Amino acid sequence: MENTNCREGGSVIKNKKCIQKLSKHMPEASLATAKKKLEQLQDITTQSAEFGEEIGQIIAQLRKVAAPSNEPFLFTSVLTENETLLRAVFRDCEDIEFRIFDAGGRKALLVYLKGMCDTSNLERNVLKSLMGQTSPTNGNTVNALNGLNDMKAISEQILGSASVRIVNKANIVIEAIMAGNALLLIDGLEEGAIIAAVKHVKRDISAPYNEYALQGPDEAFNEEINDNIALIRRRARDTNLKVHIMTVGERTKTSVAVLYVANLVKPGLVEEVERRIGLIKTDKLLSSATIDQFIVDHPWSPFPQTQTTERPDKMLAALYEGRVGIIVDGTPVEILVPCTYNILMQAPDDYTMQPIVASLIRFSRNAAAFLAIYLPAIYVAVVSYHPGMLPTTMAISIAELRARTPFPSFLEAIMMEILLELIQEAIIRLPLKLTGAASMIGAFIIGNTVVQAGLINPLLVVVIATTAISSYSMPSYNFSMALRWTRVPMLMLASMLGLYGVILGVLAITIHLCSLRSFGESYLGGMFNVDLLSDWKDSVVRLPAKLLKERPKEFGAQDQIRIGDSDGQSGS
Incomplete structure (x- = not known):
């Protein structure tokens, strides 16, 4: 403020203090x-x-200049430099914990991922063990770490953790930390100790969701690879059961375990499985389905060339037939190879019921597989091209029913297939509480409304319903999906060529199945190989367990004896 002339109400007042803008x-x-x-x-x-x-x-x-091409950096003997390097790698990762503490007069660093590491284990077996190494003796402070000049000696004499691994490579350290392990670094040492303290949220062992057995075990795989391997180990105290763990995915670093029985598996099969897995080049691996698509011989075929399961007992039974299991971390559905048509037609319940009943059920499944593919095509072919093959009364009845519908039989079948697929997808994708309502609506539309509206022949509704039930009876969902897919080409052939088209379709599908190979094994050819007729006792039919003394020959197991020799010595 300053004394100047100020304007108030249109008049000027001299020598009055006024408030003016600073910018003036x-x-x-x-x-x-x-x-x-x-x-x-x-x-x-x-x-x-x-x-x-x-x-x-x-x-x-x-x-990185001084480090090898596959290493982000090299560890030094200076703890502060190692910490700086690690903080640079884990930049903006706020869930990485850097715990600096005094280990008997020497600085130490503990690095771990919060939420995936057992902190109580670290406190009890690492922090408490190292921080208690300074003790007074005759008034002087004695450091118990002074005489220990390498990490191996410290891990053997001081650390109380059950699993400790000494490493000096940065890429191994980073991968271990991201997997949930802890890293211990001590000033003056270029090596680090990876402490197994993984503990994260996971789903408990539960009953199978998709492979329920009436009289079998009620345990299924979960998403944790170590739990899944333990479920296999608990059922077989066999040192010949081997486990090889690989890493797949440039970014996810997903663990993949290959399981097999060393003295049973066909020579070269394990090496081929591991070779194909090792050739997988992808940045992420989130499910076993990705592995399946990379390792199959014929990726464009609709038929599954690997068997999937969520049952540990089923996988163990396959391993003791000379097959190979693949367990992927993060998914409860695992893979078995090789895979053939006979394997897909078997269910766990087949081995918990009377052999004659199981044989009848297996025969029914094979008949259901035929109906699931060819029944709608046979209906369209006979009704459209060969009505003379039907009994007179039945032909007249079908003609009367078709006279009430405006569409040809092929178009009716396509409409019903589309409607059926839409209802099935709706039931699968809807929340669990709404699936019942969707099922009721679907049944009402197919069973009542469509027929009363005169859009679809009632006999065709029966045919499509029989086809759907037949596909539902397959033990393998992937195989059921393949049957559903092949119905459409068969309907087109039947609509164009009648029964001749159906026969051509049967030949084409049979030839395709015979040409498929799953890790060198014929998909369907084993059923017609005279050298493998002995495998029929546990394929098309099932004989009593005491007569199943040999393993399936089609998988080439090294030891064919399943039960035991005549002198009472047990086989493998």
Whole structure:
């Protein structure tokens, strides 16, 4: 404020103190200038952040110069430098914990991933063990770590963890930390100790959802690979049961376990399975279905060439037939190879009921597989091209029913197939509480409304319903989907060529199945190989267990004896 002439109410008052704008005397303090300076400051801040990011990348590249091409950096004997390197790698990962503490007078660093590591285990077996190494003796402080100049000696004499691995490679350390393990570094040592302390949220062992057995075990795989391997190990105390663990996925680093029985599996099969898995090039692996698509011989075939299961007992039974199991971390559905048509027609319940009943059920499944593919095509062919093959009364009845519908039989069948697929997809995708309502609506539409409206022949409704039930009776869902897919080409052939088209379709599908190979084994040819007729006792039919003394020959098991020799010595 200053004494000047002030204007009030239109009059000028002399020598009165007035409040005036600062910008009048200091133009650089004007609002426009302040906005301009603020914009310049924002630009400088943005450029500084970009410059800092570039400097960080340059530093990382400079540190990588001395490291091998597959290593991000090299550990040093200076703890602060190692910490800086690790913090650079785990930049912006706020769930990574860096715990610095005093280990008997020497600085130590514990690095772990919060939420995936058992902190109580670390506190009890690492922190407490190392922080208690300083003890007073005759008034002097004695450091118990002074005489230990390598991490191996410290892990053997001080750490109380059950599993400790000494490493000095950065890529192994980073992968171990991201898997839920802890890293221990001590000043003065270039090596680190990876402590197995994985503990994260997981689903408990539950009953199978898709492969329920009336009299079988009620345990199924979950998403944890170690739990799944333990379910297999608990059922077989056999040292010949081997487990090889691989890593797949450039980014996810997913663990994949290959299981087999060493003295049973066909020579070369395990090596071929591991070779195909090793050739998988992908950035992520989230389910076993991805493995399946990479390792099959014929990816364009609709028929499954690997067997999937969520039952540990089923996998173990397959391993003791000379097959190979693949367990993928993060998914409860695992893979068995090789896979043939006979294997897909078997269910766990077949081995818990009387052999004659199981044989009848297996025969019914094979008949159901035939109906699921060919029944609608046979109906269209006979009704459209060969009505003379039907009994007179039945032919007249069908003609009367078709006279009430405006569409040809082929179009009716296609409409029913589309409607059936839509209802099935709706039931699968809807929440569990709404599936009952969807089922009722679907049954009402197919069973009542469509027929009363005169759009579909009632006999065709019976045919499509029989086809759907037949596909539902398959033990393998993937095989059931393949049957559903092949119905449409068969309907087209039947609509164009009648029964001749159906026969051509049967030949084409049979030839295709015979040409399929699953890790060298014929998909369907084993049923017609005279050298493998002995396998029929546990394929088309099932004989009593005491007569199943040999393993299936089609998988080439090294030891064919399943039960025991005549002198009482048990086989493998």
